Amino acid sequence: MIRLEVMPDHESASQRVADLIADQVQRNPVSVLGLATGGTPERTYAILSERVCSGALSLSQITTFNLDEYVGLSAEHPQSYHAYMRRHLFDVTDVRLEKTHLPDGAAVETGGHSGSRVCEAYERLIDEAGGIDWQLLGLGSNGHIGFNEPGSAGDSVTRIVELAEATIEANSRYFDSPDEVPRQAVTMGIGSIMNAKRIVLIATGAGKVNAVQQAVRGPMTPDLPASFLQRHPDVTFILDEAAASELESSR
Numbered sequence: 506m507i508r509l510e511v512m513p514d515h516e517s518a519s520q521r522v523a524d525l526i527a528d529q530v531q532r533n534p535v536s537v538l539g540l541a542t543g544g545t546p547e548r549t550y551a552i553l554s555e556r557v558c559s560g561a562l563s564l565s566q567i568t569t570f571n572l573d574e575y576v577g578l579s580a581e582h583p584q585s586y587h588a589y590m591r592r593h594l595f596d597v598t599d600v601r602l603e604k605t606h607l608p609d610g611a612a613v614e615t616g617g618h619s620g621s622r623v624c625e626a627y628e629r630l631i632d633e634a635g636g637i638d639w640q641l642l643g644l645g646s647n648g649h650i651g652f653n654e655p656g657s658a659g660d661s662v663t664r665i666v667e668l669a670e671a672t673i674e675a676n677s678r679y680f681d682s683p684d685e686v687p688r689q690a691v692t693m694g695i696g697s698i699m700n701a702k703r704i705v706l707i708a709t710g711a712g713k714v715n716a717v718q719q720a721v722r723g724p725m726t727p728d729l730p731a732s733f734l735q736r737h738p739d740v741t742f743i744l745d746e747a748a749a750s751e752l753e754s755s756r
């Protein structure tokens with residue numbers, strides 16, 4: 506059962522997610538957090554960094570694992586998720602960089618065996634850290650979580666995936682042209698995500714209406730990867746009214 510919290514707007518949804526992360530870290534300062542990228546959580550990270558700067562919160566003991574990274578982008582590339590995380594959280598808070606982890610997309614050579622080594626190493630690191638205590642997710646408008654595109658199996662693990670055309674198009678807003686968006690990514694699998702003890706997904710804006718509706722009320726199916734979250738014992742969707750609008754009418 507997915508718990509739902511509908512907030513008036515993106516700002517209040519971001520505040521709510523920041524509160525939940527702060528609660529988790531205050532209860533367990535050495536928490537292992539699973540983190541997401543994308544436009545949606547940017548404000549959540551800004552709120553957390555304001556709290557760290559004001560002394561209200563410390564993230565200095567957390568360990569983090571990000572969901573995904575583009576294949577072929579170096580950590581220094583401004584649109585890599587490594588760079589995103591440094592910009593929005595790691596470099597502007599007291600998070601210790603050596604306790605942060607993202608898949609090494611730059612180490613994956615197209616067509617080689619390096620991909621499986623990168624993926625296995627990432628799964629192993631998560632295991633060695635004792636698993637993820639608290640996982641943040643965004644939601645693709647086609648229902649993807651991490652970069653688990655439609656067609657992903659419910660028990661999938663960290664692997665190299667081809668990005669869907671819709672995702673390339675959506676993410677091209679961050680690049681100079683759609684041609685520059687990498688075609689592949691390394692992503693934690695749905696099975697890896699489902700191992701987290703607690704999952705919180707944030708989705709805001711009218712563009713997420715269909716994905717939210719199908720994830721919450723539709724059948725569990727690889728066609729809509731977020732629908733697999735229905736079988737997790739502790740998952741909450743934090744939505745704004747725009748993203749939740751179809752849910753209200755389908756009740």
Ligand SMILES: N[C@@H]1[C@@H](O)[C@H](O)[C@@H](COP(=O)(O)O)O[C@@H]1O
Pocket residue numbers: 541542543544545546572573642643644645646650651652672676
């Ligand atoms: N890999 C990321 C996802 O983790 C993210 O949840 C999604 C939604 O992004 P946005 O929040 O910008 O809509 O897109 C990206 O492709």
